[in-house]
Amino acid sequence: MKKTNGFVKTQLPNQLTVLVKEAHAAPVASFWVWYRVGSRNEHLGITGSSHWVEHMLFKGTQTFPKGVAEKAIAREGGTFNGMTWYDFTTYFATLPAGRIKLALRIEADRMVNSLFDPDETAAERTVIISERQGAENNPEFLLNEELMAAAFRVHPYGTDTVGHMCDLETMTRDQLYAHYHTYYTPNNAVAVAVGDFDADAMLRLVEQHFGVIPDGPDVPPVTAVEPPQRGERRVTVEGEGNVAYLQMVFRAPTVHEPDFFALTALDAALTGASGMTFFGGGLTNKSSRLYKALVTTELAAGISGSLPPTVAPFVYSLSAVVRAGRTPAEVEEALHAELARVTAEPVTPEELAKAIKQAKAQFAYSSESVTAQALWMGFSEVFADYTWFENYIANLSAVTVEDVQRVAQKYLKQSNRTVGWYVPQSNA
Missing domain, CATH: 3.30.830.10 (Metalloenzyme, LuxS/M16 peptidase-like)
Structure with a gap:
């Protein structure tokens, strides 16, 4: 454990990395969970899966059915969101400091208990495809997609996070759930809390909510290495x-x-x-x-x-x-x-x-x-x-x-x- 001036970095027995920092300028706190998975972990056939899985984690668990978590955060005056990129998928909530425990409950629950209901998965396919179609109406997206595919011929960085249309049309619920089960584990995650709280107390809260989650199997490595470029x-x-x-x-x-x-x-x-x-x-x-x-x-x-x-x-x-x-x-x-x-x-x-x-x-x-x-x-x-x-x-x-x-x-x-x-x- 590293501890200096209200900052703590530690790792739980299940290999979850935890960063906690006190910041007392305002009575608010922000809690994030970062997963080391993004489009760099995908291949043809499942491109866009990380982004789609991110959407599915807002579709509910048994404890927090669809829409319940968002409403609970909103009632407390907080913000709640997620995003996916090449190297990560992350979720966060910022709340009045005294209510930040709610964010920990939600994130610990959906790390392991997201439902991936078949009907919700099918409905989200329509949303994701619409998002892809909207991007295709943007010339800058079209240019960047073609350019990155040319710049990266081997590494997955050459594929946009939203994924290819053919994969969005054919990916199954089971493929998405397998992606979730593979990468959404404590040993592949970083929990971060910054705000108006006592660092030791926050660390105990993180241990209470996340420490009981078992670590997962080793995450499949990304072995692709882009070869040298030999000309314009x-x-x-x-x-x-x-x-x-x-x-x-x-x-x-x-x-x-x-x-x-x-x-x-x-x-x-x-x-x-x-x-x-x-x-x-x-x-x-x-x-x-x-x-x-x-x-x-x-x-x-x-x-x-x-x-x-x-x-x-x-x-x-x-x-x-x-x-x-x-x-x-x-x-x-x-x-x-x-x-x-x-x-x-x-x-x-x-x-x-x-x-x-x-x-x-x-x-x-x-x-x-x-x-x-x-x-x-x-x-x-x-x-x-x-x-x-x-x-x-x-x-x-x-x-x-x-x-x-x-x-x-x-x-x-x-x-x-x-x-x-x-x-x-x-x-x-």
Whole structure:
């Protein structure tokens, strides 16, 4: 057990990892359970299963039938939700601190007792398919899906979390329940509590509710390793609409490498600080290099960068909305010129200092509430450990001008990128 200043990290006998942190600024608390399962744990035939299982955990248990948990949380003035991504599925509730025990009861119960009622599963198939169809109406989704499939030919990161339509139409209730039974175990989970409580008392509550759950079998490992990229890859997507898009992704370092922080600083200089986010895109900074080169010159209507932390090596992404009357080729040419410039000429010390200052401010803002702190603590524990979150500012502050130029030269190479255009049919 690690214990310092109201923070506790421990592991129960059933191998559930537990993080507890006191935060007394307001009389609220947030409780999360993170499962180390997402689309990276899927294969063709069951793509989208993690996301679908997440939905099914809101469909009830014997103790909390469908809708009862949500109503109970709402009566206490709380919020209640879940989400799925490449590396995780997570559930959380934020409540008045004196009522947080309710969240523990709900999460411990549905870790093992979710019903997966056949009728509810069938009804949710319609919902999930509708969600997929809605995404297909978004040109940026279509482009990103094609681009990631080209960038990752072996690793499951090449498949979107929502899954392929053919799998959503054919997956069975038993396949979904098997996915749940395999991955929703204490030994594959992290419980996080942050808020206005005594850490020892909260730890006892976690032990009371989760300690009785037996650990599960060993989780199947993800053995896929993406081979080196041996040249630029390109995709073009044609579809409805009046707006063209450009997206460019580069193979990126893992979060365990110092290069990750240097590339984060480079992104802040190129597109503006985005804090630490796994959803992509952040604050568009009008003083950033790419904003000046693409938006101010009226080539693009917007530009954003994204470098999300992941378990396995992922990508650094740049996305541009092409302005009416312009083409993806024009935007790509200007973008390439700026990337060549930052590779050949180091950013100035003043530019780097400003970028890091803005990134630190965004990070502080994005981790201010107890809900956000619990999110980042749990998320960090999934792909590294909670100290990664605690040391984020220090690691970012240590980045030098030389580091930024080195990672620009190492990662922003043409042979390391995959480029995608979305071309509206009206302009094709």
